[in-house]
Amino acid sequence: MAKRKGQWVWVRTLSAEEKADIAVACERIITELFKPRFLPEIRPTSFNYPVDIFGRWRGNKYSFITRYRSGFPENAGEEFDMAFTRLDHIEESAGEHRFNVMWHRHTGQWWRLHSNVSLAIALDLIGTNELLHPL
Template identity: 55%
Template sequence: MQKPLKPTAAFSEAEKASVTDACERLIEEFLKPRFLPAIQPTEFNYPVDILGKWHAAKYRFIQRYRSGFPENLGEEFDAPFARLNWIGRDRFDIQWHRHTGEWFPLHRGLTLAEAMQTLKTDRILHPV
């Protein structure tokens, strides 16, 4: 397996803002309508939101769950499902979050536009 590339230059605030905007649009216009059109409480854990968060130069796509179990009713937790890693000017790797808690690289060296399209079309990168 090929090792991920290390970022070679600083990630500018302007580029970070552009990536944030693209990711938030993807969440609001594609992920939420398709994978969370309505919140449906159950007696188990059920999804209540899809959101994104930055961690350094990595943008994580997260599904938030709420518990319906009596012993922890209403408690919420986050479950990441995909991550966009900035590796250089307009270059990104996409990783999938495995059930083991590890991030597994699936796509490398994509432009932002390619990354957004890949996040729409590669079903393994979608929330459950």
């Protein structure tokens, strides 16, 4: 159930097949844009450094995630994940899935940048808006 303009409405959940199709489209952006541009090679440092960019479903939300590895002496080699952009599935309208495009703020909160857009438009926004790119 989702809340829209003060009302609760039922949102149909995505099937495993629909999630897989959406993940394939998102993986294309990761492999064709994000990895070549932001992670062409792994460069170890004495601080936290990125080692991978990938995507993952959690419920009806698909997150774009950067995995970091620690270079600090006290916890060298430990890894952690940090999401930077998220697609929230909100509804299916006329046979087309609609999403909110979310940005992960430095405060740890998610901020909706674009509302109720199709998957094609959402992926275009993610590919062109630098705010939605990994750091």
